[in-house]
Amino acid sequence: MxxxxxxxxxxxxxxxxxxxxxxxxxxxxxxxxxxxxxxxxxxxxxxxxxxxxxLYDDLETSVDGAAQKFVSEKNNAATCRALEGGYMSTEGLTYIRxxxxxxxxxxxxxxFVNETRFHNNLYLASNNAKANGLNLQEEGNAKKAGLMPYQYEYDxxxxxxxxxxxxxxxxxxxxxxxxxxxxxxxxxxxxxxxxxxxxxxxxxxxxxxxxxxxxxxxxxxxxxxxxxxxxxxxxxxxxxxxxxxxxxxxxxxxxxxxxxxxxxxxxxxxxxxxxxxxxxxxxxxxxxxxxxxx
Known part of the structure; x- marks a missing residue:
């Protein structure tokens, strides 16, 4: 079958x-x-x-040392879709499904071919600098305004x-x-x-x-x-x-x-x-x- x-x-x-x-x-x-x-x-x-x-629309979490899916006699894999993907509950008795x-x-x-992308938050930093009367070209002001370049691999x-x-x-x-x-x-x-x-x-x-x-x-x-x-x-x-x-x-x-x-x-x-x-x-x-x- x-x-x-x-x-x-x-x-x-x-x-x-x-x-x-x-x-x-x-x-x-x-x-x-x-x-x-x-x-x-x-x-x-x-x-x-x-x-x-x-499946996670009815997900409830609890914390017992670490966050975990909430499980109880009423809240189990038959009644809660979020538990269909398995769980381990350590609150009270330990249950594993x-x-x-x-x-x-x-x-x-x-x-893999490394494609690196470079970005910055220049617009947000410029907006902050303008609101606070800062000139981004002056030393130290870029940090004060929160200007931060960043990069990430893209695939x-x-x-x-x-x-x-x-x-x-x-x-x-x-x-x-x-x-x-x-x-x-x-x-x-x-x-x-x-x-x-x-x-x-x-x-x-x-x-x-x-x-x-x-x-x-x-x-x-x-x-x-x-x-x-x-x-x-x-x-x-x-x-x-x-x-x-x-x-x-x-x-x-x-x-x-x-x-x-x-x-x-x-x-x-x-x-x-x-x-x-x-x-x-x-x-x-x-x-x-x-x-x-x-």
């Missing part, structure tokens, strides 16, 4: 930021295969998807990530023997899918359209990122391998956002016969509803 939903996505998105040094921000990176790749961490990606899916869905890091398809590139949802675990909380109804379970899954379909990020004040350019997956009897090892992009071209074709033939689908996002778009269309993004997500929606009987 198919009991999981797995997707692997290629999207054009920015990286998130890691440690900063003074006024310099650097993007998060991973080292593999003797090369450095920019990335968006699974934690950052999961948070963005949960927020856009509305794993997430019912898992993401990989979104790793760039091509190696927006094709990245690949995978999402797998355990359909059997959605809406269940064994810590409190609680379970949501079928309609609530289906809605949670569909909200996650809708967030992936229309993913939008805000990074350093910039709006980032991170919708899928290519996607492969569907309902599966294996709770794993089934397409993680076969969806690859090299130098702007989607790799079309026999293994990818074999996996797709196992009752899975793929979709392509047409618009010359890949240099071999014609070949992708010819050999993989992808459907449109709307068709892909409409099909998944019906499969999820059928699974939960709603």
């Amino acid at each position: 198919k009991k999981a939903l797995t997707l692997t996505v290629v999207a054009n998105m920015t990286s998130n930021y890691s440690e900063g040094l003074g006024n310099i921000s650097s993007v998060q990176k991973v080292f593999k295969g003797q090369h450095v790749y920019a990335m968006r961490s699974r934690e950052s990606l999961k948070n963005a998807i949960c927020v856009q899916a509305g 794993n997430s019912s869905f898992y993401l990989t890091d979104a790793v760039a398809c091509d190696t 927006k590139s094709m990245k690949t990530y995978s999402l797998t949802i355990d359909l059997e675990m959605i809406g269940k909380d064994e810590n409190f023997n609680a379970e949501a109804d079928s309609e609530e379970k289906a809605e949670r899954v569909l909200n996650l899918l809708n967030a992936v379909k229309n993913l939008s990020l805000v990074v350093k004040g910039n709006l980032d359209n991170a919708e899928p350019l290519f996607i492969a997956g569907g309902l599966s009897d294996r709770k794993t990122h089934y397409f993680e090892n076969v969806v690859r992009v090299k130098h702007g071209a989607l790799s079309i391998t026999e293994d990818l074709k074999d996996k797709l033939s196992e009752d899975f689908s793929c979709a392509l956002l047409k618009g010359d996002n890949f240099t071999n778009e014609d070949q992708v269309v010819k050999e993989l016969c992808p459907i449109s993004m709307k068709q892909f997500f409409d099909k998944l929606t019906e499969q999820v509803k059928s699974y939960y009987g709603v």
